[in-house]
Amino acid sequence: MSTELAVTDSPANDRALVETAAIVAPSAFGGDLRRLWSLTFTLATTEFRLRYLGSVLGYVWSLLRPLLFFGVIYVVYTKIFKVSSGLHYGVYLLSNIILWTFFLEATGASIQCLVAREGLLRKVRFPRLAIPLSVCLTSAFTLVMNLVVVIIFAFANGVDPRWTWLELPVIVALWGLLAFGVGMILSVMFVRMRDVQPIWDVFSQILFYGSPLIYTLSRYPQHLQKYVLINPVAALAAQMAHAFVDPRYPSVGAAMGGEIRVLVPLAVIAVVVGFGLWLFIRRAPLIAENL
């Protein structure tokens, strides 16, 4: 896009060395990854600070909501229906709810993120990808703090730290990647079609109750489990249960009948992210004028 000045000490040189460049439309990446990152980080931290500005309890609120939901589900499942699986069900439930809350928050905020930042998009040339990326990053900040609570809760429930806890960052990163992929698709589609919002509301509900998050994978018949785990949300939750909560939960590889099959849910994530990137890059130059 823009070119750098050719620096020279010769006073006779009237910047003849300065390159010329053609102006092109804004792109997703903007050709400068450092600017993309610094912009993303700035937008994310600003949004994060604004969210908790002016509310007395600040961060506590963003933890209270998933905690309350956790409390309700926990009481209903263990005290009323008494269907608890026994394997640290509380920790299992809380970690799933916290991760799902992140996913829902990031994708939900992504839908309107481009439309909400119309002023910026129409007035400044910058890598367009910074906007959906910053939305996911803002949610990730909250997630990291919430995960600390989850880990404390796990200790309190007698879950012993194990080497497999090292899988935790990978699992969290994959959740983030999935949210980012979905977020890119939703944000770009919302610019042209406003029913993306209710469609996603319904679809995310189906995804939540259809995936083994508040119940365990063992509720599904044995022969169906490997199909359920094609869904990356189910697979990430299952692996989290195995690696973090209790090793007696089957790992994704074990439940699907072969370690190599882990690649199937991973491929789904890759396809979502790939499609999201492709769509976003294709539409990026026209976002400003279609708003």
Place this chain on the structure above:
Amino acid sequence: MPDTLIVPSIGSGLAVPGRRPVAVSIAGASKSFKLPHNRASTLKERVLQPRSAHTFEWLHAVNNVSVDVEQGEFFGIVGRNGSGKSTLLKCLAGIYRLDAGTITLRGSLSPFIELGVGFNMEMTARDNVIINAIMLGLSRREAIARFDQIIDFAELHDFLDLKLKNYSSGMLVRLAFSVSIQVNADVLLIDEVLAVGDANFQQKCFDELERLKRQGRTVLFVTHDMGSVERFCNRAMLMSHGNVVEIGDPATIARHYYKLNFATSTAGDDASADAVAISTLESDATIVSVWFEDGDGVRVEQQEHGRTGCIAMEVEFNATVEDPIFTATLRNGADTTVFSASSQPDNLETGKFRTGDRPIVRLRYDNWLAAGRYVVDATIARRGTGANILDYRRDATSVVVHGARPTAGVVDLPSTFEIAPR
């Protein structure tokens, strides 16, 4: 001041006129927008009215515009609302994609077209400066390093921890402008910004732009304010309905801009505006420039309350005109006409003018205006009946009146209180 703004080695070669390289070259630039008659924005609308989505018309916002701007030039782009000037600027900034044509640029380009984008009213000035600087292309490290310079220029040391929502519009502009000049770009794009802020800061902004210009920076400037075009631009371009009407020296362009405006407001029919405008471009008399003076005949931008003030206009005649009528009108910040004087009611014999005459017309008055900024509209008309206006310049220039007592009125007449005990 800021060493950060130094551009390497602008040699004396630049000073030689006609040898300056082209900084921005626009060739055949066109941009159209599809305007759907009934845009389907939900799925239901699309399903129920599949045909209606296909009817639309094209809006040719920018139509085959070609111009070369030289390095170090201060280039004004003027035109009425909807003339395509802002769209052109957005294409230049790389925010919109051109349909046809090319824009080539030498050096780096400022990525923004408006000051203060991304300002967050809920946050303090301190935070906003850093955030805004990063959005405009600085790295975080650069933004922090230049923080003091930015605040020095804006002169807002005492308000650093105030939330922006408590800032006045003038203070906001000061802050925004101060950040934006820290962006190292060879070509700056500015859309209608310097109209706000007090007169002193406005002058400071233009001084700063002038300094950047001397460093070899190029400024492209979109505005309605003909006063600033004439004062600061080297060249200007008049646009109408997406087309270039004329490119020329600022005074001529400003004059034609007023003609274009005036022609439309009388002709009424928007479609014929261009035809009318171009046919009236040459007239029997033109107002060359308008300025303010104090009682001693010195050009001023500020007048003191209670003293004699003067509005002066230079007129050029292109035909023989007898006893033309001169009118000047002052409007305040609320756009209320507070003073209007014409040579007509006095039936003044203003004289007989011939082609090439350039008289200066002065209107003197005792200045009892309330403190504030006033803009002047100047008119020259042929004697007789009907709206036989030869030239009209709205917002020709402005003046700041100071020294008046605080008042809620539009004037501060000389007055005293007299209290008689019963």
